[in-house]
Amino acid sequence: MEILMAFVIGILFMSATYLMLSKSLLRIIIGTGLLSHGAHLLILTMGGLKRGSAPLLGEHAEHYTDPLPQALILTAIVISFGVTAFFLVLAYRSYQELGTDNVEDMKGTEPND
Amino acid sequence: MTNLIILPILIPLFTGVVLIFLNKRITGQRVVAIFSSIGTMIAAGVIVQKVRTDGIQSLNVSSWDAPFGITLVSDMFSALLVLITSIIAFACLIYSFKSIGQEREKYYYYAVFNFLLVGVNGAFTTGDIFNLFVFFEVMLMSSYVLLVLGGTKIQLRESIKYLLVNVISSALFVVAVAYLYSVVGTLNMAHISSRINEISVNGMPGILTVIAVLFLIVFGLKGAIFPLYFWMPGSYYAPPAPVLTLFGALLTKVGVYSITRTYTLFFYHDMDAFGILTILAILSIVFGVIGAIAYWDIKNIIIYNIIIAVGVILYGVSVLNTASLTGAVYYLIHDMLIKAALFLLVGIVITITGTSNLRNISGLITRYPGLGWTFFIAALALAGIPPLSGFVGKLLIVQGGFEGESFIGGFITLMSSLLVLFSVMKIFINGFWGKDRTYGGEEKAPVKQLLIAPAILVAISALYGIGSEFILPYISQAADTLLNPKLYIDAVLKE
Numbered sequence: 137m138e139i140l141m142a143f144v145i146g147i148l149f150m151s152a153t154y155l156m157l158s159k160s161l162l163r164i165i166i167g168t169g170l171l172s173h174g175a176h177l178l179i180l181t182m183g184g185l186k187r188g189s190a191p192l193l194g195e196h197a198e199h200y201t202d203p204l205p206q207a208l209i210l211t212a213i214v215i216s217f218g219v220t221a222f223f224l225v226l227a228y229r230s231y232q233e234l235g236t237d238n239v240e241d242m243k244g245t246e247p248n249d
Numbered sequence: 250m251t252n253l254i255i256l257p258i259l260i261p262l263f264t265g266v267v268l269i270f271l272n273k274r275i276t277g278q279r280v281v282a283i284f285s286s287i288g289t290m291i292a293a294g295v296i297v298q299k300v301r302t303d304g305i306q307s308l309n310v311s312s313w314d315a316p317f318g319i320t321l322v323s324d325m326f327s328a329l330l331v332l333i334t335s336i337i338a339f340a341c342l343i344y345s346f347k348s349i350g351q352e353r354e355k356y357y358y359y360a361v362f363n364f365l366l367v368g369v370n371g372a373f374t375t376g377d378i379f380n381l382f383v384f385f386e387v388m389l390m391s392s393y394v395l396l397v398l399g400g401t402k403i404q405l406r407e408s409i410k411y412l413l414v415n416v417i418s419s420a421l422f423v424v425a426v427a428y429l430y431s432v433v434g435t436l437n438m439a440h441i442s443s444r445i446n447e448i449s450v451n452g453m454p455g456i457l458t459v460i461a462v463l464f465l466i467v468f469g470l471k472g473a474i475f476p477l478y479f480w481m482p483g484s485y486y487a488p489p490a491p492v493l494t495l496f497g498a499l500l501t502k503v504g505v506y507s508i509t510r511t512y513t514l515f516f517y518h519d520m521d522a523f524g525i526l527t528i529l530a531i532l533s534i535v536f537g538v539i540g541a542i543a544y545w546d547i548k549n550i551i552i553y554n555i556i557i558a559v560g561v562i563l564y565g566v567s568v569l570n571t572a573s574l575t576g577a578v579y580y581l582i583h584d585m586l587i588k589a590a591l592f593l594l595v596g597i598v599i600t601i602t603g604t605s606n607l608r609n610i611s612g613l614i615t616r617y618p619g620l621g622w623t624f625f626i627a628a629l630a631l632a633g634i635p636p637l638s639g640f641v642g643k644l645l646i647v648q649g650g651f652e653g654e655s656f657i658g659g660f661i662t663l664m665s666s667l668l669v670l671f672s673v674m675k676i677f678i679n680g681f682w683g684k685d686r687t688y689g690g691e692e693k694a695p696v697k698q699l700l701i702a703p704a705i706l707v708a709i710s711a712l713y714g715i716g717s718e719f720i721l722p723y724i725s726q727a728a729d730t731l732l733n734p735k736l737y738i739d740a741v742l743k744e
Contacts, residue, residue: 156417161409168416175423182431205430208379212423215386219419222393223412230405242406 141181148174161227161237168223172216179205179212253299254306254323256292257331257370260285265363275354279346282359286339289366293332300328301723305730305740307376315742316440322376322741325727326578330373330506333582336709337498337589338366344593344702345491347695348600353398353489361398365391365495372503376741378429379436381507382422385471389415392500395492396484407487414480418470425463432456439741442514442734449518457515461522464511465529472504474563475532478556482540485552490596493548497555498589502581505559509566509577513731517569526567531658533560534665541672545607547595547680550672551588554631557665558584564658565646573649574728579717580642582724583630583710587638590627590706591673594620597703598680600694607676611683619700621681627707628677630714632670638714641721 148170155167183205189197191206231237264285271277300306305324309315323331342362349358368388375381393415397408430436432454433444448454469477485496508526516522537556544550562584565577595605597620602610614621626637633639643666650659713720730736 156413164413168413168420171417171420172423175420175427178424179427179430182427184431204436205427208426208430211379211383215383215419216416218390219386219393219412219416222390223409223416226393226397226405226408226412229400230409233400233402233405239409242409 137185138181141177141185145174145177145181148177159238159240161231161239164239165220165223165227169220172212172220176209176212176216179209251308253292254296254308254321254328254374255310257289257296257335258321258367258374260289260292261363261366261370265360265367268360268363269357272355272357272360275351278354278359282342282363283339285363286335286342289370290332290335290339293328293335296323297325297328297332297723300325301726305737307741307743316435316437319380320376320437320439320741321374322439322737323374324730324737324740325723326509326730327373327506329578329582329723329727330502330585331370333585334366334369334373334499337585337706338362338495340589340593340702340706341491341494344494344596344699347698348596349489349491356398358395358398361391361394362495365395365499367391369499369503373506376438377436378426378438378441381438382419382426385422385503386419388500388503389419392496395495396488398492399489404487407484410480411484414470414484418467421463421470422467425460425467428456428460428463432460437741438510438514439738443738443742445515445518446734453516453519458519458521461512461516461519462525464516465508465522465526468504468507468511469529470504472501472508472559472563473533473556474559475529475536475556478533478536481556482549482552485555486548490593490599493596494589494592497552497592498585501555501559502585505562505581508563509731512566513569513574514734514737517734523567523569526563527655527658530560530564530567531661533557534564534661535560538665538668538672542668542675546605547598547607547610547676548605550607550676551591551595554591554669554672555588557669558588561643561646561662561665564662565642565649568646568649568653568655568658569732570649570653571725571728571732572645572652574731575721575725576642576645576647576649578727578731579720579724580639580646583638583642583713586706586710586713587627587630590703590710591624591631593699593703593706594624594627597694597696597699598624600699601696602688607679610680610686612681612685614681615685617696619704620696621677623700623704623707624681625677626711627703628670628673630707630710631673633666634670636711636715638710638717640714641717 152167152171155163183202188199188201189195191200191203308321310319368384371384433441473481537553540553562577562581565573599605630637630639633643647659
């Protein structure tokens with residue numbers, strides 16, 4: 137199971153890298169979304185995918201799945217939500233101000249503009 | 250007071266929350282911000298004294314025992330960094346009063362400023378690797394807002410690049426934590442260290458070297474080391490002077506702190522990873538020097554000097570003996586102070602002249618002697634001229650390098666001082682000497698009030714250099730913990 141997940145995560149990382157190297161800003165943001173999906177799936181996989189009950193004590197099971205990676209993912213998900221929302225608004229704002237979403241046109245370090 | 254070490258995190262957090270409600274009342278915001286800043290400084294000073302007398306302080310949040318809950322740990326290294334952070338924050342704050350402008354102040358500038366300090370102080374104090382990630386995000390999120398606040402074109406453009414680089418490095422951080430968790434099965438830094446020690450009896454397993462290099466990439470992206478500094482010159486060029494000062498003095502140093510902490514605590518068995526760190530540190534010095542002497546723009550010159558300093562500190566860490574680590578800690582603190590002072594001074598020059606192009610500036614010393622001589626002292630301190638603060642740190646790093654028989658690195662560190670001195674003297678000679686000119690922004694700039702903050706920082710850094718005999722016990726205590734991870738582990742896990 138872990139092997140399969142490793143391939144899935146690898147493909148997610150691959151697509152994310154490809155998208156983030158493209159010119160359009162929206163494709164880059166989609167790339168960051170895929171990258172965080174990959175990272176979150178990786179935490180889940182690395183915590184182990186052994187069979188066990190959901191981590192609820194009311195289940196009275198013999199084995200539970202590891203609750204720690206799930207807490208980590210939950211934290212990482214909300215953080216990446218916040219950052220992605222900020223990034224999208226930033227992209228929207230710079231589309232209004234700079235009039236382009238092509239990152240090739242966002243060059244230059246002309247002082248004080 | 251067992252909860253003492255949480256105060257430098259809690260005070261700015263609480264202040265930030267209060268400031269959100271005061272957003273239209275600028276005077277109120279300033280008063281609250283300045284009081285909380287002084288409070289944080291006092292708390293940080295008390296912590297340093299407490300660590301000096303009683304050893305490493307650790308606090309188990311919510312009283313869950315060490316490996317299971319989140320532990321905050323204040324050893325001398327983090328305590329000193331928290332103290333310096335609060336001093337720099339105070340200086341930036343009083344500089345902001347005169348320079349940042351009402352528009353930014355109304356839009357939560359001081360609130361976000363305080364949240365940035367929460368992130369930085371938290372990152373220095375935490376003893377849990379995932380909590381470190383969370384504090385990194387607190388710090389980065391605030392830095393995105395501070396970078397883009399004001400919304401000029403250059404800020405928008407550079408924020409996109411800065412944000413993208415940091416999103417990628419945060420994802421890599423999560424990946425690195427996931428790999429480390431799958432190998433050692435814990436997140437508490439002391440517990441990770443002792444478990445790595447257990448599985449490394451016959452040499453470090455290869456996977457841990459991979460994780461060590463992954464951590465180097467993650468923190469190197471934050472701390473701007475050699476192949477990963479490409480985002481910095483552009484991003485740091487965009488924001489206004491006090492924000493730039495916070496970034497230049499604090500943010501990259503959190504990356505440096507994290508590399509130092511993880512390498513000395515987790516991967517001290519791993520000579521391969523340390524070899525890579527040495528090479529990258531030396532290359533950072535070389536490339537930073539090339540940038541610093543190439544530019545004729547005063548902001549860019551100082552920005553490239555950050556990369557040089559990061560290289561020098563990490564070179565000291567990578568040699569890993571008593572002298573070099575003491576030197577690295579000493580130099581880290583010196584560099585935070587002096588970079589903050591230099592960025593504030595450069596900010597004043599830009600306010601007066603309206604340009605950062607050195608070719609259009611000359612003769613400032615005739616009308617602004619105070620500014621000129623403060624800059625001169627700061628420049629000499631940066632290069633490491635003996636009575637000032639840069640000297641002892643670099644001396645110890647070079648001494649450590651030669652003791653560790655890393656002659657090339659020691660030699661390059663030594664030579665870099667010369668070119669650092671050249672790069673800042675270029676600003677002094679071309680900008681302050683020469684023909685007197687008039688500038689557009691001159692009438693508006695309240696130079697005297699602006700000069701207070703950098704003058705305080707330069708005075709502290711001069712005292713730090715002259716009083717090194719008095720400071721050195723603190724620094725050696727910090728280096729001692731870095732050199733003996735057992736002290737840290739015992740303080741946290743309390744067997």
